Amino acid sequence: MEEYQDHSLGGRVFQKIREDILNGKYKENDELRENTIGKELGVSRTPVREALRQLELEGLVTIVPNRGAYVTGISHKDIWDIYVIRSMLEGLCARWAVEHITDEQLNELEETILLSEFQMKKESGFSAEQIAALDGRFHSILYEASGSRILGHLLTDFHNYVQTARKSSVVSEDRARKSIREHRQILRAIRDRDEEMAEQLANEHIMHVMQNLKKQGYEQE
Amino acid sequence: MEEYQDHSLGGRVFQKIREDILNGKYKENDELRENTIGKELGVSRTPVREALRQLELEGLVTIVPNRGAYVTGISHKDIWDIYVIRSMLEGLCARWAVEHITDEQLNELEETILLSEFQMKKESGFSAEQIAALDGRFHSILYEASGSRILGHLLTDFHNYVQTARKSSVVSEDRARKSIREHRQILRAIRDRDEEMAEQLANEHIMHVMQNLKKQGYEQE
DNA sequence: TTTTGTATAATTGTATACAATTATACAAAA
DNA sequence: TTTTGTATAATTGTATACAATTATACAAAA
Numbered sequence: 001m002e003e004y005q006d007h008s009l010g011g012r013v014f015q016k017i018r019e020d021i022l023n024g025k026y027k028e029n030d031e032l033r034e035n036t037i038g039k040e041l042g043v044s045r046t047p048v049r050e051a052l053r054q055l056e057l058e059g060l061v062t063i064v065p066n067r068g069a070y071v072t073g074i075s076h077k078d079i080w081d082i083y084v085i086r087s088m089l090e091g092l093c094a095r096w097a098v099e100h101i102t103d104e105q106l107n108e109l110e111e112t113i114l115l116s117e118f119q120m121k122k123e124s125g126f127s128a129e130q131i132a133a134l135d136g137r138f139h140s141i142l143y144e145a146s147g148s149r150i151l152g153h154l155l156t157d158f159h160n161y162v163q164t165a166r167k168s169s170v171v172s173e174d175r176a177r178k179s180i181r182e183h184r185q186i187l188r189a190i191r192d193r194d195e196e197m198a199e200q201l202a203n204e205h206i207m208h209v210m211q212n213l214k215k216q217g218y219e220q221e
Numbered sequence: 222m223e224e225y226q227d228h229s230l231g232g233r234v235f236q237k238i239r240e241d242i243l244n245g246k247y248k249e250n251d252e253l254r255e256n257t258i259g260k261e262l263g264v265s266r267t268p269v270r271e272a273l274r275q276l277e278l279e280g281l282v283t284i285v286p287n288r289g290a291y292v293t294g295i296s297h298k299d300i301w302d303i304y305v306i307r308s309m310l311e312g313l314c315a316r317w318a319v320e321h322i323t324d325e326q327l328n329e330l331e332e333t334i335l336l337s338e339f340q341m342k343k344e345s346g347f348s349a350e351q352i353a354a355l356d357g358r359f360h361s362i363l364y365e366a367s368g369s370r371i372l373g374h375l376l377t378d379f380h381n382y383v384q385t386a387r388k389s390s391v392v393s394e395d396r397a398r399k400s401i402r403e404h405r406q407i408l409r410a411i412r413d414r415d416e417e418m419a420e421q422l423a424n425e426h427i428m429h430v431m432q433n434l435k436k437q438g439y440e441q442e
Numbered sequence: 443t444t445t446t447g448t449a450t451a452a453t454t455g456t457a458t459a460c461a462a463t464t465a466t467a468c469a470a471a472a
Numbered sequence: 473t474t475t476t477g478t479a480t481a482a483t484t485g486t487a488t489a490c491a492a493t494t495a496t497a498c499a500a501a502a
Contacts, residue, residue: 049308050274053231053275054274054275059371077369081369081370082371085375088313089306089309092305097276148302149280150303150306200245
């Protein structure tokens with residue numbers, strides 16, 4: 001994500017703790033002690049502190065002054081809410097992309113779709129992780145193409161949030177195929193400079209993912 | 222905002238730097254040196270570092286590893302984009318509030334409107350700051366009432382973002398009166414449990430603010 | 443003049459020391 | 473037994489020390 005995240009200890013600790021919250025290693029209300037985590041990761045308290053402060057800003061951790069940091073956790077309702085919000089914003093993003101997208105970005109979108117289709121045709125079976133990664137790439141190109149720093153930032157955050165939480169396992173073959181087809185339709189609408197259509201398709205695309213989530217027990221609340 | 226922000230040095234430094242970026246003291250691409258800021262505020266580097274790392278997460282600061290922190294700045298387009306996004310999400314918020322709002326919250330909304338109307342009737346002229354504060358309160362009650370931690374968090378962030386940036390000065394008397402009237406309409410729709418109407422009105426409410434912004438030179442891009 | 447190399451200064455990255463605050467253990471009193 | 477008080481331990485908050493990295497100044501070479 002951001003520049004320094006990969007280089008500094010603090011950034012890596014941030015990503016690590018975040019992942020461990022989202023994948024369930026740290027559960028709701030767990031106390032996150034600076035020393036304990038530091039020892040676990042082989043670093044001092046300083047980078048851990050930085051990471052915890054950042055995680056609070058993201059809403060994953062609650063800090064009580066002079067007492068400690070606690071996992072806030074992310075409920076099924078939270079994930080559901082994010083999808084509702086995302087469906088609106090992905091629509092807006094596709095609409096804006098119609099205006100701002102470059103030829104190069106169009107080609108990149110095309111490429112991820114082709115690679116996805118290739119994955120699905122493999123005789124040895126498709127790799128869910130690869131499909132998930134390509135899906136991520138497709139969307140982040142669109143975020144970039146929206147020409148909006150704010151919207152891109154927001155959608156990227158959300159994408160990370162839910163992606164790790166629901167893991168890549170949710171990609172059923174049926175859903176994967178439909179998803180790729182929807183990507184292709186979105187791309188076509190953008191190529192045709194059809195704002196209305198692009199927005200609607202991107203909107204529906206996320207709603208379809210939601211229908212799939214519902215089957216897996218993510219209820220409305 | 223968050224719990225620890227008021228108590229710890231790091232939290233206060235965070236708020237201070239953020240304010241100074243949004244109100245223009247620190248301009249785009251300004252370098253934010255840990256030592257310099259620390260001396261200015263009479264604290265050591267540690268809390269400043271924490272603050273800068275958090276600000277990067279908010280997108281107000283860019284950190285280049287081993288080199289420094291630079292103000293990212295917030296353009297007119299950014300503010301405009303936030304309003305477009307906000308208009309959608311405030312609509313969603315009002316819709317959800319219809320389902321989740323408590324009687325107490327309804328009363329609080331009523332109260333802020335009454336207080337606003339009282340302000341506008343004052344012979345000595347109304348206080349723009351008071352009106353802005355009441356506007357903020359109205360919206361944050363709604364955010365709370367949406368029953369969505371995620372949506373509330375997001376809208377609160379956005380609200381802070383733009384509020385400080387465009388200062389309270391933009392509140393013209395004409396706009397203030399209309400704004401209060403719109404608040405009243407939104408409240409009525411929520412009371413009537415009319416989701417559709419509540420969403421639409423909240424949506425339009427923000428779009429009206431946008432029209433006002435446009436007059437003040439905030440262009441589409 | 444322009445470029446390149448190098449010593450020095452400045453700055454960030456991380457660990458650690460110490461103070462302040464909170465949690466815990468346990469004895470004394472009810 | 474339950475409650476309260478107090479000493480001690482554990483933890484967070486902040487400052488600072490030191491290492492690593494980058495910026496700057498300036499001389500030497502082209």
